[in-house]
Amino acid sequence: MTDAILHLVQQSPTASSALRDCLAVAGPADSIVLMHDGVYAAMEKPSAHTCYALQSDLEERGLQGRTDPAVTLIDYSGLVELCDQHRHNLSWF
Numbered sequence: 156m157t158d159a160i161l162h163l164v165q166q167s168p169t170a171s172s173a174l175r176d177c178l179a180v181a182g183p184a185d186s187i188v189l190m191h192d193g194v195y196a197a198m199e200k201p202s203a204h205t206c207y208a209l210q211s212d213l214e215e216r217g218l219q220g221r222t223d224p225a226v227t228l229i230d231y232s233g234l235v236e237l238c239d240q241h242r243h244n245l246s247w248f
Contacts, residue, residue: 167196
């Protein structure tokens with residue numbers, strides 16, 4: 156288990172400051188998961204951090220095939236694994 160934080164960004168970057176606020180405090184070893192409307196940020200990798208996006212949320216919004224190749228697509232099992240690998244999780248709404 157790592158001491159890095161797993162940040163769960165759940166709002167669109169155009170409708171909320173959640174992603175911007177997350178990036179302002181995220182440490183260099185932290186990871187970011189884009190979920191719900193946060194997946195809109197996956198079309199361009201939002202930062203140098205390791206970034207993931209929930210595949211099902213991308214599909215629901217018609218964004219499959221439009222994500223930056225540096226964003227790793229995951230399913231809910233992958234999300235559970237990431238949560239298990241990180242000591243702390245922080246949700247951004």
